[in-house]
Structure formats: C-alpha cells, structure tokens
C-alpha cells in the first residue's frame with residue numbers, strides 16, 4: 445500500500461521556554477498566513493509546520509504559535525489536544541497510528557493491537573524502550589476497504605496480518 449516510512453524529525457533536546465522561530469520558519473509562516481483573511485485562521489497549517497519541523501508540538505511551540513498568531517495559549521493547546529495528528533510528546537522514530545474503528549476491528553485490528561503491545565512492551569501512548577516506535581490509537585484513517593490499517597509516519601499499510609506487521613516492523617527497526 446505504500447513505500448518505506450521515513451523516520452519523524454528528531455525534536456531538539458528540550459526546547460527552551462522562549463522558543464523563537466528562525467528565519468526559515470518565519471518565511472513559511474508568512475506564506476501560510478498570506479492565504480488567510482486573519483492570522484488565527486492559519487492555526488492548523490502553522491501547527492502542522494511546527495510538527496513537521498520538530499516531530500511534535502511542545503508547550504514552548506504552542507506558546508510561540510499563540511504569540512505569533514495573536515491567539516490565547518489555552519486556545520492553541522485546546523486545538524492541539526483535539527487532533528490526534530498533533531503529537532504533544534516526542535514520538536519514537538516511527539509513529540504507529542492504529543485504526544481501531546469498527547471496519548478495521550471487524551478485519552482483525554484487535555489481534556494486531558494485542559501483538560503490538562506485547563512486542564513493543566507498551567500500551568497506547570507509549571514508546572518502545574529503544575525509542576524506535578510510538579504506538580497510538582486513532583479513529584478511521586479513511587482506508588476502510590483495506591482494513592486493518594496502520595499509518596506509520598506518513599505511510600499507510602493495509603490488509604495487515606500479524607506476520608505482515610512483524611515483517612514491516614523488522615524492516616523499520618533495522619533501517
């Protein structure tokens with residue numbers, strides 16, 4: 445269903461409380477905001493830009509976005525916490541987003557989830573001890589016809605079995 449997943453960007457070790465956007469980020473933010481009638485309307489793409497840059501959205505990044513767009517920090521935090529696409533903690537190199545909605549459940553997601561939790565030694569929200577994989581639960585990924593489906597970083601993998609999943613994880617872990 446897709447090619448090899450690329451690892452997520454490594455976040456800087458401990459972002460400072462007073463995070464500031466560099467010139468490249470400022471340029472991209474300006475280009476985003478030019479598409480909207482007011483700065484606050486560009487919140488989602490600016491947050492996505494932050495996540496692409498750092499791999500997650502830290503409290504410092506939320507504060508910087510709020511200040512840059514003229515929004516209340518609590519509002520920005522509320523948006524970040526609403527969408528599962530935004531990570532509020534540094535993920536492992538590979539973010540495993542497992543669809544647990546009904547269509548995938550009927551196709552065997554439960555068995556995959558049990559296997560993933562055993563293999564990685566984590567529950568949903570956890571990161572494997574080697575830092576390679578973060579396991580999260582998400583709702584429908586929009587590929588119900590190929591369930592069970594897991595998104596690994598930007599790539600989808602469908603029609604999964606425990607054996608196929610293990611082969612994928614083995615390959616990713618060795619990359």
Ligand code: FES
Pocket residue numbers: 543544545546547548549583584585586587588589591593
């Ligand atoms: S129910 Fe899993 S992709 Fe839609």
